[in-house]
Amino acid sequence: xxxxxxxxxxxLAMSGLSxxxxxxxxxxxxxxxxxxxxxxxxxxxxxxxxxxxxxYEEYITPENMYTKYKAxxxxxxxxxTSDYMIEKLISEGEVLEMDYSHIPLSENLDKxxxxxxxxxxxxxxxxxxxxxxxxxxxxNKEMVDESKAASWDVLWDxxxxxxxxxxxxxxxxxxxxxxxxxxxxxxxxxxxxxEAQNLLIEQKPLVYSYLVDEAQDEMIAENAxxxxxYSGEAGLALEYxxxxxxxxxxxxxxxxxxxxxxxxSAKHIENAEKFLNFLCRKDIARLNFDYVYYATPNNRxxxxxxxxxxxxxxxxxxxxxxxxCEVFKSLDDEATMRYNLYWKEIKSAD
Amino acid sequence: MRNLRRQLLAGPYILWMAGFILLPTLMIxxxxxxxxxxxxxxxxxxxxxxxxxxxxxxxxxxxxxxxxLICLALSYPLAMILNKLKSKSQGLxxxxxxxxxxxxxxxxILAWRMxxxxxxxxxxxxxxxxxxxLDILNTPxxxxxxxxxxxxxxxxxxxxxxxxxxxxxxxxAAKDLGAGNVTIFFKIIVPLTMSGVISGIIMVFxxxxxxxxxxxxxxxxxxLLIGNVIEQAFMQEYNWNLGxxxxxVLMVFVIASMALMNARGDEGGGTFT
Amino acid sequence: MMKKSxxxxxxxxxxxxxYLPIMVLVVLSFNDxxxxxxxxxxxxxxxxxxxxxxxxxxxFCTTIFISLAxxxxxxxxxxxxxxxxxxxxxxxxxxxxxxxxxPLLNADIVTGISMMLLFVRFTRLGFGTVLIAHITFNIPxxxxxxxxxxxxxxxxxxxxxLDLGATPLYAFYKITWxxxxxxxxxxxxxxxxxxxxxxxxxxxxxxxxxxxxSTMIYTExxxxxxxxxxxxxxxxxxxxxxxxxxxxxxxxxxxxxxx
Numbered sequence: 036x037x038x039x040x041x042x043x044x045x046x047l048a049m050s051g052l053s054x055x056x057x058x059x060x061x062x063x064x065x066x067x068x069x070x071x072x073x074x075x076x077x078x079x080x081x082x083x084x085x086x087x088x089x090x091y092e093e094y095i096t097p098e099n100m101y102t103k104y105k106a107x108x109x110x111x112x113x114x115x116t117s118d119y120m121i122e123k124l125i126s127e128g129e130v131l132e133m134d135y136s137h138i139p140l141s142e143n144l145d146k147x148x149x150x151x152x153x154x155x156x157x158x159x160x161x162x163x164x165x166x167x168x169x170x171x172x173x174x175n176k177e178m179v180d181e182s183k184a185a186s187w188d189v190l191w192d193x194x195x196x197x198x199x200x201x202x203x204x205x206x207x208x209x210x211x212x213x214x215x216x217x218x219x220x221x222x223x224x225x226x227x228x229x230e231a232q233n234l235l236i237e238q239k240p241l242v243y244s245y246l247v248d249e250a251q252d253e254m255i256a257e258n259a260x261x262x263x264x265y266s267g268e269a270g271l272a273l274e275y276x277x278x279x280x281x282x283x284x285x286x287x288x289x290x291x292x293x294x295x296x297x298x299x300s301a302k303h304i305e306n307a308e309k310f311l312n313f314l315c316r317k318d319i320a321r322l323n324f325d326y327v328y329y330a331t332p333n334n335r336x337x338x339x340x341x342x343x344x345x346x347x348x349x350x351x352x353x354x355x356x357x358x359x360c361e362v363f364k365s366l367d368d369e370a371t372m373r374y375n376l377y378w379k380e381i382k383s384a385d
Numbered sequence: 386m387r388n389l390r391r392q393l394l395a396g397p398y399i400l401w402m403a404g405f406i407l408l409p410t411l412m413i414x415x416x417x418x419x420x421x422x423x424x425x426x427x428x429x430x431x432x433x434x435x436x437x438x439x440x441x442x443x444x445x446x447x448x449x450x451x452x453x454l455i456c457l458a459l460s461y462p463l464a465m466i467l468n469k470l471k472s473k474s475q476g477l478x479x480x481x482x483x484x485x486x487x488x489x490x491x492x493x494i495l496a497w498r499m500x501x502x503x504x505x506x507x508x509x510x511x512x513x514x515x516x517x518x519l520d521i522l523n524t525p526x527x528x529x530x531x532x533x534x535x536x537x538x539x540x541x542x543x544x545x546x547x548x549x550x551x552x553x554x555x556x557x558a559a560k561d562l563g564a565g566n567v568t569i570f571f572k573i574i575v576p577l578t579m580s581g582v583i584s585g586i587i588m589v590f591x592x593x594x595x596x597x598x599x600x601x602x603x604x605x606x607x608x609l610l611i612g613n614v615i616e617q618a619f620m621q622e623y624n625w626n627l628g629x630x631x632x633x634v635l636m637v638f639v640i641a642s643m644a645l646m647n648a649r650g651d652e653g654g655g656t657f658t
Numbered sequence: 659m660m661k662k663s664x665x666x667x668x669x670x671x672x673x674x675x676x677y678l679p680i681m682v683l684v685v686l687s688f689n690d691x692x693x694x695x696x697x698x699x700x701x702x703x704x705x706x707x708x709x710x711x712x713x714x715x716x717x718f719c720t721t722i723f724i725s726l727a728x729x730x731x732x733x734x735x736x737x738x739x740x741x742x743x744x745x746x747x748x749x750x751x752x753x754x755x756x757x758x759x760x761p762l763l764n765a766d767i768v769t770g771i772s773m774m775l776l777f778v779r780f781t782r783l784g785f786g787t788v789l790i791a792h793i794t795f796n797i798p799x800x801x802x803x804x805x806x807x808x809x810x811x812x813x814x815x816x817x818x819x820l821d822l823g824a825t826p827l828y829a830f831y832k833i834t835w836x837x838x839x840x841x842x843x844x845x846x847x848x849x850x851x852x853x854x855x856x857x858x859x860x861x862x863x864x865x866x867x868x869x870x871x872s873t874m875i876y877t878e879x880x881x882x883x884x885x886x887x888x889x890x891x892x893x894x895x896x897x898x899x900x901x902x903x904x905x906x907x908x909x910x911x912x913x914x915x916x917x
Binding site: 101 | 436437440441444502503504520522523605606607609614617619620621622623624
């Protein structure tokens, strides 16, 4: 009997403990964002200032986001993702129009990026730019020569077998092969796609691992010689390890812009607008910039940075680099399936 | 009458099973045999014959088999040694083997990643000793390593329990009748622990065959198991019909391997107890 | 003698295999260097960051709550079911036991996916869906622990009590309950262990912003190196150590006294 009593007491104590942590509030905002794409403190601050509970969910690749959203299992209020995915969702009628007058601080954002967004949001009705950047090679200067890192060819160099990290994302990986072959990023021709696939299969034995967000830490820890990463990841890595450097290869690369949009499933529009406005506030945008380290479209933040950082070409890609870059376009279902299948074949190749 | 009333106590459970076991199974079957537009199709299930899918299934079977065999080879002598210990220290020793199981599954994977990475603990130690480094992270080997670590207790415990149940007098009697150690081992210990071995094999083989997290985190995206293919169909490609089709195939494999094991041993012997 | 020392060595090797990874995490949790596995001095920084990280603390609470609640409800449903199954005739019993084995033997990933398909069709994913899923895979452990105790116990005593005028409830409380209690307790513990350690089922059935430790660590690990996770490991290891010591040695000591 004493044993039962003890057990019950234990259970009561533990449920008391767990009840203490539960805080329920009906006033919520469900946000879906890339991993490592917001300073967590920002979420706490927003909750504290507005009393709105943020249900924050992360994903790894845009394809991952698309699935999570389309599953319809969760009513997201606000999603941040990349250009081509937004284009796809807009064409499917999944995006709500945004009322910018409810987001007064969106004025802080540079007009140039709204113009740029026209490539996927032609009338600037649906999206609010968040960060932008390029894709390139983050390499260790002690292991890789600067001249070599200026071309995608280095990722096929046998000298670095077992020391190469590739992107674990369909479009980004194909992009590398496509640019090396001199093709567009948006090809759907089966022959060309097969060519790119063969190139990636040929590369696989040299690859240490396929990663997305972990690549940065692996490079800082010097577990690999080079990695295909987004520019911001590289910018941050350089701060931690000065043996590292970043290059956007001469064959060209991908330039992307990530933006916020409200999907059709949004139930808390007002909260979403408050959140977007909050993100545009100078101090908040600065916090996010310091954490994320991608180029920010927020003029107030850019002005507040010291000169050296403003001229940092890793974080803020110069125009000549950008001119050499191409933007992803959304693909039709058949092409998407083909990319997915070919990617899976690469992953299972020996 | 009384009996019938007592049977009714199982009512809530039966309803629960109907709602949360039977219905979901029907859902997965429905998705498996239809296309996105809802028409009947065998394509999702038959797509297991695609070279990509077949390759990943074969790799999963290989790794699961390797993992099960290693676990068995490690566990059997271990259980024998544990069983021979004085009963006083036995509780403590068994306790030592259960303890790592109570650490979170994910943290155990994390530990192996730290041990095996290029500049990880093992390689640093090897470097100090002047030995060549070990390049096994992001290969199937690392996945097997970690799975053995994760599932070893599931093999040790049932075998140990079966051994503990063997009456000492049976062995004494055999000795008195002149049986040697080898005879005792093969004629008495092995047959009497078979039920434990079989439940151990099932408890290791099934999770090893269907795991996707270990290969995800230790395979560096290069080890594509059938679990990963299914997970990706659901989480990346938005192709639930394909994912369900492959899940059904996997389910059949699990059931078949279990039936095979159960046919070998008598009743299967229960799981843990 | 030779054989004995060989056995000792074997035990030691397995012991190292089991504990070396954990020790590495414990050591790294005090290491003041983020990226590399090189000793950079002693620090408690990661513990401070762990406790100030609201996401981790929330996941910790969710995990405890889900495993407790699901184990409790599963114990209730499962014990009732075991009583009912025990009263069934042979055929019904076999069918019920067969059905009970399904979720136990089915692959986690398939269980998780099939539930997700169901939930997505009829409701939204959230906290409740995770709880339901956990209860579902927990019930069989309870049933399989309680049934043998019912078989061992004698029906005649229970029936004698009824004949002597006890109400069924009173007879149950006085006679059946003490018999099955150990089974109920071990079923509860096993259910809780399974729930604590689950990853796949939670991964597929959770809603936005809801994380158990397993799913949270999974997402964190895919973002890179997080030394807070080492600190978390150390703490979880200590909790497990204390709990298991408590469970394993206290009741055993008492049982000996009773015998």
